[in-house]
Amino acid sequence: MPCGAGPYDARVAQHLCTCGAPLLARYDLPRARTWKKDSLRGRGADMWRYRELMPLFDGEAPLTLGEGWTPLLPARRLGARLGLDRLYIKDESLNPTNSFKARGLSAAVTRAALLGARILSIPSAGNAANAMAAYAAAAGLEAQVFMPADVKVPFIKECELYGATVNLVDGLITDAGRIAAERGKPLGWYDVSTLKEPYRIEGKKTMAYELAEQLEWRLPDWIIYPTGGGTGMVGMWKAFEELEAIGWMPPGDRPRMVTVQADGCAPIVKAFQDGADRSTMWPHARTVADGLRVPKAIGDFLVLRAVRDSGGAAVAVSDRDMVSAMRELGSLEGISAAPEGGAAVHALKVLLREERVRPSDSVVIFNTGGALKYLDVIR
DSSP states (O other): OTTOOOOOOTTSOOOBOTTSOBOOOOOOHHHHTTOOGGGGTTOOSSGGGGGGGSSOOTTOOOOOSSOOOOOEEEOHHHHHHHTOSEEEEEEGGGSGGGBTHHHHHHHHHHHHHHTTOOEEEEEOSSHHHHHHHHHHHHHTOEEEEEEETTSOHHHHHHHHHTTOEEEEESSOHHHHHHHHHHHHGGGTOEEOOTTSSSSHHHHHTHHHHHHHHHTTTOOOSEEEEEOSSOHHHHHHHHHHHHHHHTTSSOTTOOOEEEEEEETTBOHHHHHHHHTOSSOOOOTTOOOSOGGGOOSOOTTHHHHHHHHHHTTOEEEEEOHHHHHHHHHHHHHHHOOOOOHHHHHHHHHHHHHHHTTSSOTTOEEEEEEOBOSGGGGGGOO
């Protein structure tokens, strides 16, 4: 931890460090060097194929709905339009509950259930709430969901489908988080907020493991990733560190990481441009991409560190441009993309225009969710 505290006991429920910073799960990486790539052959096509570096003790089983091992699709028609021969889409919309949030919540709810939690609580802009509600239902746990009152109706209805209690809050996700904590902490609810427990990162990091395996252990030059709370960016950077430590990837051969936000809510982009280590609260946050409407992320310093250490970039995209790019992904590649995925596509166009990305580079865009819950934005 930055403050030097710890280590913390993984057999006991943990949330934030005593200094208030996020906690990260650590493994016996020297011992893990005996784990060989060949062992992956024949394993299940889900994220738990990497169980040696996942938050499970011997004899424990994960709570899974089949999350992970999403396709890495060559975007030939879009690539031809943009002048790129090696453009890929990692399509996370094919996860359970239609988004990448299934990865983090599978890991978090697995650990929460094994630690004896009975009631789970989460603030969410939509997709994370759906995922938590689904995994809580599968685990037989009660789910308390807190979302902004203006959240899209499909997100509310899907939570109700899984039996969750939906609490609508006036304000943004930060307000939902505050109220969830105020209500749940005295009652002993287990908080699975972004980066306020150690295990959602562990689910998200498997995106990087899969990417490496699907590309036959050669990482792309660029990863373009839509960023709200930032768990996925932090998780993938952690995964690259682990892959290097166990000898599966050469040191220093990491992609350049690009964080993408909406221009109506871009605290991490602004901090990057200002040379700051942390962001400041973004006033009057607004965007059609609910997952990007996060005015202040608790792990912003970790996202900024990954972007800077990788020689990457931070790009803000307008709602108009991200919706246009959603249509482009659909009409050219047959991919159902949420606005967040569209934002990543437009960010690539910006980097090509600035000659940061070259035609010879390999690029992976993450489409973090599907379009079906966002059909109202396609006009």
